[in-house]
Amino acid sequence: MKKDLKLIMDFQKEITVIGEVCSLLGWDQLTYMPKKGLGSRVEQLLYLSELIHKKVTDEKLYRTLKRLSKKKLAKKQGLIVEKILKDIEDSRKFPEEFVKRSSKATSLSYVAWEEAREKKSFKVFEPHLEKVVKIAREGIGYLKKPGHPYNSLLDSYEEGMTVEKLKPLFEELKIGLKDLIGKIKDTEIYKKQKRLNMKISEKEQRKLCEDVMKRIGLTEDRSRLDLSVHPFTQDVGFHDIRLTTNFRKNPLFSFEATVHESGHALYELQLPEKDAYNVLGSSVSLGIHESQSRFWENMIGKSKPFWDFYHREFKKKINVSKNTLYKDINSVKPSLIRVESDEVTYCMHIILRFEIELGLIEGTIKVKDLPKIWNKKMKEYLGVVPKNDVDGVLQDMHWAQGAIGYFPTYAIGTIYAAQLYEQLIKEKKNVMKKVSKGNFSDISKWLGLKIHKRGNYFLADELIKKVCRKGLNVETYISYLNGKYSKIYRFKK
Amino acid sequence: MKKDLKLIMDFQKEITVIGEVCSLLGWDQLTYMPKKGLGSRVEQLLYLSELIHKKVTDEKLYRTLKRLSKKKLAKKQGLIVEKILKDIEDSRKFPEEFVKRSSKATSLSYVAWEEAREKKSFKVFEPHLEKVVKIAREGIGYLKKPGHPYNSLLDSYEEGMTVEKLKPLFEELKIGLKDLIGKIKDTEIYKKQKRLNMKISEKEQRKLCEDVMKRIGLTEDRSRLDLSVHPFTQDVGFHDIRLTTNFRKNPLFSFEATVHESGHALYELQLPEKDAYNVLGSSVSLGIHESQSRFWENMIGKSKPFWDFYHREFKKKINVSKNTLYKDINSVKPSLIRVESDEVTYCMHIILRFEIELGLIEGTIKVKDLPKIWNKKMKEYLGVVPKNDVDGVLQDMHWAQGAIGYFPTYAIGTIYAAQLYEQLIKEKKNVMKKVSKGNFSDISKWLGLKIHKRGNYFLADELIKKVCRKGLNVETYISYLNGKYSKIYRFKK
Numbered sequence: 001m002k003k004d005l006k007l008i009m010d011f012q013k014e015i016t017v018i019g020e021v022c023s024l025l026g027w028d029q030l031t032y033m034p035k036k037g038l039g040s041r042v043e044q045l046l047y048l049s050e051l052i053h054k055k056v057t058d059e060k061l062y063r064t065l066k067r068l069s070k071k072k073l074a075k076k077q078g079l080i081v082e083k084i085l086k087d088i089e090d091s092r093k094f095p096e097e098f099v100k101r102s103s104k105a106t107s108l109s110y111v112a113w114e115e116a117r118e119k120k121s122f123k124v125f126e127p128h129l130e131k132v133v134k135i136a137r138e139g140i141g142y143l144k145k146p147g148h149p150y151n152s153l154l155d156s157y158e159e160g161m162t163v164e165k166l167k168p169l170f171e172e173l174k175i176g177l178k179d180l181i182g183k184i185k186d187t188e189i190y191k192k193q194k195r196l197n198m199k200i201s202e203k204e205q206r207k208l209c210e211d212v213m214k215r216i217g218l219t220e221d222r223s224r225l226d227l228s229v230h231p232f233t234q235d236v237g238f239h240d241i242r243l244t245t246n247f248r249k250n251p252l253f254s255f256e257a258t259v260h261e262s263g264h265a266l267y268e269l270q271l272p273e274k275d276a277y278n279v280l281g282s283s284v285s286l287g288i289h290e291s292q293s294r295f296w297e298n299m300i301g302k303s304k305p306f307w308d309f310y311h312r313e314f315k316k317k318i319n320v321s322k323n324t325l326y327k328d329i330n331s332v333k334p335s336l337i338r339v340e341s342d343e344v345t346y347c348m349h350i351i352l353r354f355e356i357e358l359g360l361i362e363g364t365i366k367v368k369d370l371p372k373i374w375n376k377k378m379k380e381y382l383g384v385v386p387k388n389d390v391d392g393v394l395q396d397m398h399w400a401q402g403a404i405g406y407f408p409t410y411a412i413g414t415i416y417a418a419q420l421y422e423q424l425i426k427e428k429k430n431v432m433k434k435v436s437k438g439n440f441s442d443i444s445k446w447l448g449l450k451i452h453k454r455g456n457y458f459l460a461d462e463l464i465k466k467v468c469r470k471g472l473n474v475e476t477y478i479s480y481l482n483g484k485y486s487k488i489y490r491f492k493k
Numbered sequence: 494m495k496k497d498l499k500l501i502m503d504f505q506k507e508i509t510v511i512g513e514v515c516s517l518l519g520w521d522q523l524t525y526m527p528k529k530g531l532g533s534r535v536e537q538l539l540y541l542s543e544l545i546h547k548k549v550t551d552e553k554l555y556r557t558l559k560r561l562s563k564k565k566l567a568k569k570q571g572l573i574v575e576k577i578l579k580d581i582e583d584s585r586k587f588p589e590e591f592v593k594r595s596s597k598a599t600s601l602s603y604v605a606w607e608e609a610r611e612k613k614s615f616k617v618f619e620p621h622l623e624k625v626v627k628i629a630r631e632g633i634g635y636l637k638k639p640g641h642p643y644n645s646l647l648d649s650y651e652e653g654m655t656v657e658k659l660k661p662l663f664e665e666l667k668i669g670l671k672d673l674i675g676k677i678k679d680t681e682i683y684k685k686q687k688r689l690n691m692k693i694s695e696k697e698q699r700k701l702c703e704d705v706m707k708r709i710g711l712t713e714d715r716s717r718l719d720l721s722v723h724p725f726t727q728d729v730g731f732h733d734i735r736l737t738t739n740f741r742k743n744p745l746f747s748f749e750a751t752v753h754e755s756g757h758a759l760y761e762l763q764l765p766e767k768d769a770y771n772v773l774g775s776s777v778s779l780g781i782h783e784s785q786s787r788f789w790e791n792m793i794g795k796s797k798p799f800w801d802f803y804h805r806e807f808k809k810k811i812n813v814s815k816n817t818l819y820k821d822i823n824s825v826k827p828s829l830i831r832v833e834s835d836e837v838t839y840c841m842h843i844i845l846r847f848e849i850e851l852g853l854i855e856g857t858i859k860v861k862d863l864p865k866i867w868n869k870k871m872k873e874y875l876g877v878v879p880k881n882d883v884d885g886v887l888q889d890m891h892w893a894q895g896a897i898g899y900f901p902t903y904a905i906g907t908i909y910a911a912q913l914y915e916q917l918i919k920e921k922k923n924v925m926k927k928v929s930k931g932n933f934s935d936i937s938k939w940l941g942l943k944i945h946k947r948g949n950y951f952l953a954d955e956l957i958k959k960v961c962r963k964g965l966n967v968e969t970y971i972s973y974l975n976g977k978y979s980k981i982y983r984f985k986k
Binding site for chain 2: 021033041222226237239
């Protein structure tokens with residue numbers, strides 16, 4: 001049994017190490033790689049992903065896991081075996097031929113998506129997305145998770161989550177948000193609002209980004225900040241977590257993106273080191289990961305105390321009062337683009353995508369009708385309609401990459417973030433006073449203790465219940481939004 | 494046979510791809526990796542180097558190569574099989590236990606070397622270097638190349654080169670240089686020379702570096718320039734060659750280092766693409782590689798026409814005539830440090846190391862006596878003596894990494910560079926006139942045609958004879974130096 005356990009531990013270390021190498025290759029590709037390096041990079045990533053595939057589908061590993069799963073193991077070892085076996089049994093359900101076909105289809109569809117964006121034409125992408133949807137449905141046929149067919153997709157991003165649980169919660173969320181957006185739109189403040197016109201040089205933006213990273217707890221010896229077209233966080237090693245940002249027209253974009261990515265990075269940096277090379281040392285789910293980034297971005301990074309502190313930095317750049325700055329940063333305005341949307345309207349973008357994904361999987365929505373359906377829902381939920389598909393159905397890369405079932409985790413994370421905030425305030429009375437002095441360390445420590453250091457020992461739902469004493473809870477989130485925005489827009493809750 | 498050949502081609506591609514990934518890991522480690530990322534990085538590199546080792550020592554590969562080596566193959570295939578078989582048969586001569594012991598000893602000795610430098614104490618490094626020398630001698634016992642025992646070391650860096658060929662050439666070189674240095678030191682100009690005091694901001698230095706890279710032929714889409722403690726060039730992919738430089742007290746250091754590294758990079762960028770994934774597509778030897786960097790650094794980058802052109806950039810920074818600038822850049826002054834030495838005295842540093850290495854291998858020099866012997870030879874060959882071992886025997890990392898037999902390739906490359914220059918001038922009459930206008934493209938093309946595009950189809954000696962109609966030739970080099978420096982220091986040749 002000792003030998004069997006060693007094989008399992010060695011396997012996990014190998015997979016972790018190769019995964020980190022892939023992370024560096026990916027990070028480099030999006031930050032520093034010379035353009036023409038792409039050909040070699042594709043070969044390098046292909047080689048390593050095939051190596052991982054070979055390891056994961058190894059017969060000896062499977063037999064060892066099966067053998068161990070029947071033995072009486074120590075609790076931790078049992079958990080490790082159970083987790084790996086689940087993943088491997090899932091991936092063994094897909095025929096080899098299907099995996100290759102699927103991987104090829106998504107590569108081609110990503111290229112087509114880029115081309116479609118360039119040509120501003122959904123038609124270019126349409127046949128590829130059709131294939132992607134077909135493949136997703138075929139994959140569901142192999143996995144066959146209980147309940148709604150979409151569960152097979154959702155579970156791979158958010159283990160344990162189902163349509164049965166999520167659909168009513170998203171309905172509740174939609175009603176709550178619609179009501180809130182309506183109330184905001186009716187106010188005089190909304191009708192008269194005009195955004196501040198700030199100009200901050202890239203050099204100054206970078207300094208602000210580096211400052212907030214440090215305050216959140218990312219030290220220079222374990223993390224770094226670079227530039228890429230879309231901000232992201234990458235785990236290159238246990239003590240090597242890298243984030244990126246991007247300078248856009250809105251001079252606050254780089255700062256807010258850095259706060260968001262810092263939330264992801266802090267999670268990775270505070271995972272349990274003793275489990276660095278086994279499955280228990282990784283993050284729980286995409287939803288929990290997103291809860292960390294959304295928590296810092298919204299609950300902290302758009303709070304009054306946070307801007308009471310950062311006002312001193314920004315007033316060097318623009319002559320504006322604390323209050324005006326805070327309100328500007330929290331302006332609600334329905335936007336066409338998900339990643340540019342405000343805290344209130346954000347989840348509407350997710351609900352829209354979730355409903356479309358469900359329709360595609362159930363077969364009630366056809367790919368060719370997507371632009372029309374997209375625009376209709378945008379009109380209904382947000383009151384804005386894109387002029388072209390680049391700002392509409394083509395805006396996100398997820399579907400092009402074959403990721404159907406991923407979007408809900410953004411809203412799940414956002415809701416979890418509000419629950420964590422509620423709990424934090426309960427447990428640490430003075431925490432936001434410290435934020436107003438630029439001291440965020442109590443928060444980073446609390447998150448470390450409650451979430452990060454717990455690694456992957458629990459499912460998302462179990463973990464949130466442990467910390468907040470309730471599972472995914474829309475009411476908490478809506479009540480948080482109402483509390484905050486009724487003050488900003490001066491309406492009755 | 495088709496299947497056998499496919500196995501060989503697949504093997505080469507795999508090794509190339511893994512090698513490129515290692516290159517990126519190495520490049521990143523020395524440029525952007527957060528300090529504490531080192532632990533994971535070591536694991537990543539160890540994993541991949543073990544993977545390469547496994548591939549190289551694979552029994553099936555060896556049997557296939559042996560089988561093919563007895564068949565009648567097309568010329569190119571035969572050459573490929575011959576080259577791989579030679580490498581593999583060499584590496585199979587080392588017992589596994591020896592490889593591991595050797596690798597461990599050099600890791601430890603590198604750490605000890607760093608510590609010795611910090612503490613300015615050779616004693617810290619001494620026992621480790623003793624082990625490294627012992628292991629080198631043990632390795633020679635396994636390889637047993639014909640002739641002098643040192644040949645087994647030398648051959649792994651410069652295939653086909655031997656002590657029997659090299660020793661008399663280095664003797665000739667030593668006499669020539671001694672004579673030349675003496676003549677220079679006797680001149681009034683030498684006695685009165687004072688270096689210019691230039692100040693160039695890092696931003697301006699970077700602009701100059703980027704400018705010269707472009708003129709040498711390194712385009713932005715296939716290469717990049719970053720910073721590291723020691724400048725180096727790394728091959729991350731066929732179209733992805735990266736160089737680094739470093740800003741030091743001497744504001745010209747970064748520029749000259751960039752010219753040097755650009756020579757290495759241009760070689761890699763002009764190798765034959767059709768052979769990108771087989772052994773014939775790689776560089777010939779360390780000596781030939783160094784000939785490319787030294788050629789650009791010295792023959793072009795320290796030439797009158799080059800500075801006639803770059804004077805216009807530098808005169809913005811310092812008010813000085815073309816001639817004064819040219820002479821300053823070519824000041825001869827014996828220095829303690831190899832990498833900071835001028836064109837004339839440089840090879841003396843190499844001869845010193847070569848003689849010491851020979852002594853260590855022959856057993857006539859003991860490690861414990863190294864500082865004394867080093868300083869004595871410095872006094873004799875260059876007339877300067879280091880105050881401490883950091884500026885003496887501890888200055889280079891090569892021995893600490895187990896690289897004995899490497900240093901001669903620096904002098905070999907320098908001599909080859911002079912031969913290439915002589916040939917270039919013969920074949921392309923107007924080439925230096927174009928250099929004085931900032932146009933280096935004829936040179937880059939000529940080197941591409943004569944050296945780079947020929948890949949690894951020939952040994953160094955064969956290649957140089959093809960291009961220059963003679964093998965390694967000290968006379969050409971000494972005559973080049975005499976011609977140039979008799980003009981600068983105004984003495985009779």
